[in-house]
Amino acid sequence: MDVKQCLIQYRIWMLEDRLRHATMVFCGYAKDVLQLIEQWLTYSFEDEQQTIWLDAFQLLRKKVQQLDQVADYDDEKYIQLLRTLRAEGASLAIVNTLQREHQRFLYVMRKNELAPLREPLRRIAKLANEPFSERAYKQQIFYYSTKPIQLIDQFDYFAESLRKATMQQVIEEQLQLIISQLVNQLAHFGIFEIRALGQKLDGERMISIGSLPASYAQNVEQHHVCKVYERGYYIEETQEVLRESKVMTVM
Amino acid sequence: MTILGIDLGTTNSAMAYVKNGQPEIIVNARGERTTPSVFQRNVSGELVVGSVAKNQYASLPEQTVLEVKRKMGNAEAIHIGESSYLPEEISAHFLKYLKQSAEDFLGEKVTEAVITVPAYFSDAQRKATKIAGEIAGLKVERILNEPTAAAIAYGYEHQGDEKNIVVYDLGGGTFDVSVVRLDGAQIEVKASAGDNHLGGMDFDRLLVDWLAEQFADQYEVPLFSFGEEVEITQRHARVKLEAENVKKTLSSAQTATFHLPFLAVYEGQPISLDYTITRDEFDDLIGSSIRMTLAHTDKVIVDAGLSVSQIDDVILIGGATRIPLVQQLVEHKFQKTAKKDINPDEAVALGAAVQGEMNNEAFTDETSLMVIDVCPYTLGTDILRVVKGKRESGHFDILIHRNEPLPAVAKKIYHTVNDNQETIDIGVYQGDDEDERVRDDLKITDEPIIVDGIPKNVAGAEKVEIAFHYDVNGLIQIEATILSTGRKITQALDVQRGIMSNRQVKEAKLTLFEDWEKSKLATEMKATIRRAKKIRRHAEPQQAIQIDEAIQHLERVIQEGEAELVKEKEERLLDLLMEIIE
Numbered sequence: 001m002d003v004k005q006c007l008i009q010y011r012i013w014m015l016e017d018r019l020r021h022a023t024m025v026f027c028g029y030a031k032d033v034l035q036l037i038e039q040w041l042t043y044s045f046e047d048e049q050q051t052i053w054l055d056a057f058q059l060l061r062k063k064v065q066q067l068d069q070v071a072d073y074d075d076e077k078y079i080q081l082l083r084t085l086r087a088e089g090a091s092l093a094i095v096n097t098l099q100r101e102h103q104r105f106l107y108v109m110r111k112n113e114l115a116p117l118r119e120p121l122r123r124i125a126k127l128a129n130e131p132f133s134e135r136a137y138k139q140q141i142f143y144y145s146t147k148p149i150q151l152i153d154q155f156d157y158f159a160e161s162l163r164k165a166t167m168q169q170v171i172e173e174q175l176q177l178i179i180s181q182l183v184n185q186l187a188h189f190g191i192f193e194i195r196a197l198g199q200k201l202d203g204e205r206m207i208s209i210g211s212l213p214a215s216y217a218q219n220v221e222q223h224h225v226c227k228v229y230e231r232g233y234y235i236e237e238t239q240e241v242l243r244e245s246k247v248m249t250v251m
Numbered sequence: 252m253t254i255l256g257i258d259l260g261t262t263n264s265a266m267a268y269v270k271n272g273q274p275e276i277i278v279n280a281r282g283e284r285t286t287p288s289v290f291q292r293n294v295s296g297e298l299v300v301g302s303v304a305k306n307q308y309a310s311l312p313e314q315t316v317l318e319v320k321r322k323m324g325n326a327e328a329i330h331i332g333e334s335s336y337l338p339e340e341i342s343a344h345f346l347k348y349l350k351q352s353a354e355d356f357l358g359e360k361v362t363e364a365v366i367t368v369p370a371y372f373s374d375a376q377r378k379a380t381k382i383a384g385e386i387a388g389l390k391v392e393r394i395l396n397e398p399t400a401a402a403i404a405y406g407y408e409h410q411g412d413e414k415n416i417v418v419y420d421l422g423g424g425t426f427d428v429s430v431v432r433l434d435g436a437q438i439e440v441k442a443s444a445g446d447n448h449l450g451g452m453d454f455d456r457l458l459v460d461w462l463a464e465q466f467a468d469q470y471e472v473p474l475f476s477f478g479e480e481v482e483i484t485q486r487h488a489r490v491k492l493e494a495e496n497v498k499k500t501l502s503s504a505q506t507a508t509f510h511l512p513f514l515a516v517y518e519g520q521p522i523s524l525d526y527t528i529t530r531d532e533f534d535d536l537i538g539s540s541i542r543m544t545l546a547h548t549d550k551v552i553v554d555a556g557l558s559v560s561q562i563d564d565v566i567l568i569g570g571a572t573r574i575p576l577v578q579q580l581v582e583h584k585f586q587k588t589a590k591k592d593i594n595p596d597e598a599v600a601l602g603a604a605v606q607g608e609m610n611n612e613a614f615t616d617e618t619s620l621m622v623i624d625v626c627p628y629t630l631g632t633d634i635l636r637v638v639k640g641k642r643e644s645g646h647f648d649i650l651i652h653r654n655e656p657l658p659a660v661a662k663k664i665y666h667t668v669n670d671n672q673e674t675i676d677i678g679v680y681q682g683d684d685e686d687e688r689v690r691d692d693l694k695i696t697d698e699p700i701i702v703d704g705i706p707k708n709v710a711g712a713e714k715v716e717i718a719f720h721y722d723v724n725g726l727i728q729i730e731a732t733i734l735s736t737g738r739k740i741t742q743a744l745d746v747q748r749g750i751m752s753n754r755q756v757k758e759a760k761l762t763l764f765e766d767w768e769k770s771k772l773a774t775e776m777k778a779t780i781r782r783a784k785k786i787r788r789h790a791e792p793q794q795a796i797q798i799d800e801a802i803q804h805l806e807r808v809i810q811e812g813e814a815e816l817v818k819e820k821e822e823r824l825l826d827l828l829m830e831i832i833e
Binding site: 049052053056059154157158160161162164165200201203204206207208209210211212216223227229244246248249 | 293294295299302303304305306307308309310311478480481482484485488512513514515516519520521523777
């Protein structure tokens with residue numbers, strides 16, 4: 001592997017590991033959320049109803065467990081790569097930059113903070129004298145964020161089902177709050193939710209699945225979103241839509 | 252100068268060009284390889300096409316036009332709110348969008364195109380397609396049959412071959428099948444047939460029905476019968492999306508699962524569905540539809556004067572040909588492996604691009620192909636016959652048979668039926684080879700072509716020769732000669748039902764230009780408005796009111812389409828945002 005190839009390899013690992021780290025952070029949070037929901041279900045329902053809902057809840061637990069199967073961070077491969085770079089006669093500037101990036105990432109990982117994604121990649125691309133591939137970047141983000149996004153969908157469907165089962169309003173609000181916090185954890189992937197509720201229908205960022213009579217949502221204007229059936233997301237740094245929100249509007 | 256190859260489809264359109272001797276797909280402005288053929292006036296009154304229009308369809312069904320291709324050549328206007336559009340004007344918007352995307356992609360102006368149409372398209376439908384191109388600012392070099400285009404894409408890679416090939420095209424909503432003769436550098440469509448209402452979307456519906464049946468068996472209640480209207484709509488949308496996924500999965504796996512967690516709550520119980528369907532079960536669902544396509548395939552082979560054993564290759568195009576049962580039954584029928592080396596969604600556009608390049612001087616003789624199309628329908632005139640001693644009008648007399656190679660010329664001699672008859676009216680009709688009577692809805696001419704100046708004579712003495720000329724672009728010319736005097740009357744069928752006049756085309760061009768400029772302006776302003784709304788979220792209440800007002804002003808002037816005023820209001824909004832940020 002020559003210097004250029006090493007830098008390209010570093011860039012690939014760097015993005016993958018940061019996104020894998022994001023998955024781990026997300027998963028940890030989802031597990032905390034599960035405990036809370038289980039407590040609420042036990043508290044809110046009795047007898048047969050409690051059994052039914054706790055059984056249904058197991059589906060969520062299974063999904064979180066599936067997401068938990070993410071490989072550990074392998075520090076050794078970076079050390080190997082740095083050795084190869086030195087052996088290939090890479091400049092001190094290159095070696096120092098990579099070491100610095102690596103230390104920074106280890107730091108944010110320990111602190112469970114947001115690891116920057118795009119900027120360090122651009123810096124390495126510049127060092128390698130290679131163009132930064134937006135497409136490859138988006139593909140990786142898409143790949144790693146798909147499962148967390150699907151998991152949030154499951155939580156949303158579950159909450160929707162609970163709502164239909166005359167859930168106490170206070171529990172419903174709390175459930176919404178913790179799902180929102182789960183959505184906020186997607187910031188680790190550089191992803192944010194598309195604001196849709198109450199907004200004017202926008203086909204660039206939303207997919208309509210139907211419209212409802214004005215009587216259903218009296219405080220929402222015509223052609224504005226009165227219900228979000230599936231959340232949509234965008235990559236903040238590029239403003240690109242990752243998945244459109246699926247919405248219903250007022251007729 | 253690039254000549255675009257455009258597959259103007261019923262549900263999706265695609266475009267391609269030839270780069271370094273190879274046809275390549277051009278992505279649209281959103282980076283998509285195909286563009287949904289959906290047209291819409293959106294909530295802000297702007298005209299939008301493609302994915303954005305499709306995404307908004309369910310909320311704006313009355314402001315959206317789908318499958319306009321089925322209405323091409325029809326003079327009936329399509330109403331959207333207070334505006335009305337002819338089908339060719341709507342198609343012009345798709346073409347303009349594709350043209351614009353191609354220009355952005357290539358970095359140069361595009362003014363010429365080859366556009367494909369189904370083989371069964373009538374003369375009026377072909378002309379309407381050509382006019383749509385003209386309105387969009389494209390000189391339409393050629394109207395090309397879709398199976399021909401697919402055969403060109405194939406033939407381009409297999410030059411020098413001498414083969415009979417079947418082009419089997421099963422798309423989202425239509426099925427077409429053609430027999431094409433590849434003879435050295437010559438491509439000739441021998442026969443075409445199809446079904447205008449059969450495709451992959453029908454298979455999605457069948458899967459939804461299957462799931463509903465499983466549900467009804469298990470819960471003894473119809474899946475879409477309980478809950479509020481909003482719940483049923485959501486449920487239906489989820490099931491439909493899952494059915495599409497299941498269909499795609501079954502193309503590569505033996506089983507697929509409808510995984511629909513927490514789909515509904517019935518009698519207080521949360522319901523999650525996990526129904527697995529095997530490929531065999533799916534095959535049972537769609538089997539009869541696929542067998543129907545094979546019946547059309549048989550017919551087209553007979554029409555071409557061939558037998559199954561004389562077919563050398565089968566090309567599968569259209570997204571639904573990815574379904575294994577389709578491939579299996581087609582391959583079983585022909586006892587050979589179907590060619591799948593061409594992307595089924597892109598073959599038509601790629602072939603059109605090659606055809607476009609053939610007209611280009613830069614294209615060398617070695618790489619060029621000669622394309623011969625066929626007449627897609629039978630053409631004839633109405634005559635009077637004496638049946639059992641009684642005169643009966645409205646008999647269909649065929650001049651050009653379906654599947655005759657183009658250009659086609661046919662002549663027939665008719666005589667007068669009354670003493671001293673001085674005129675003959677010629678009506679031009681489409682039909683089938685088996686038709687005995689003309690059908691008024693298939694009349695091509697609005698007004699009959701009048702042959703006058705026939706010398707007075709006894710009935711049957713004066714003879715008139717009628718000739719139909721049908722050229723490669725599907726344009727028909729009628730020529731009548733009074734044999735006793737040599738007088739000729741010639742009429743190109745320019746003014747037909749559903750065809751716009753030159754003046755109408757000019758006006759439509761102007762309207763499209765204005766609409767387009769307005770929509771462009773609105774698109775440019777979207778980023779500014781989005782940014783303003785983002786800043787508004789963290790603004791003080793008074794500042795939020797100011798931002799709302801500034802956005803409203805900007806949106807109002809966008810509606811009026813005054814570019815200068817829009818820029819002025821945009822600047823005002825940007826100044827306000829700067830003040831707030833500082």
